[in-house]
Amino acid sequence: GAGVSQSPRYKVAKRGQDVALRCDPISGHVSLFWYQQALGQGPEFLTYFQNEAQLDKSGLPSDRFFAERPEGSVSTLKIQRTQQEDSAVYLCASGPTGSGTDTQYFGPGTRLTVL
Template structure:
């Protein structure tokens, strides 16, 4: 595809439900990031993959959050037992490099998660 694709675009979950958010990065991009953006705030880092390796997960807010990228392309962010404070837009971004020299990220449009 032409850009980073995320699905679903909107997700409504009842408190306690598990959700899975999908990210299709730009083909061939090595680096993949997940960010969480609360309403009216800037994106906050969650986790980073270089190919299939999860090199940094320091931003995941709790052990209910889990991300994977098993084949180094598509990534899934899973949130277990969702809570109201998980409501936010979840952004995925990819980059063609390992981010040591070029940090230009290409963002998807995000998944807006609402937990009721």
């Protein structure tokens, strides 16, 4: 079956532009996570959805970052007024049950470069 997909794979934005990153989780998966991965670092948690409910957004760096999952499947991470420090790979992961030790299945990521 299909894994987690993300689009676009690469995005170049000028400073100040808004961007929207899309995540298509594995069909039927309850959990959805967004992570930010800087070069040479591990992924850092941004936000978590259980179905359509955003249960944790404690990792979002600023109010310029916004995520949604309105129908409990596809999710969008939006970054407004992008800054150079937003340049990173944004990873999406989904999990089947939403339970504590769910395996997280990661997408390939979107590499965002802000000029």
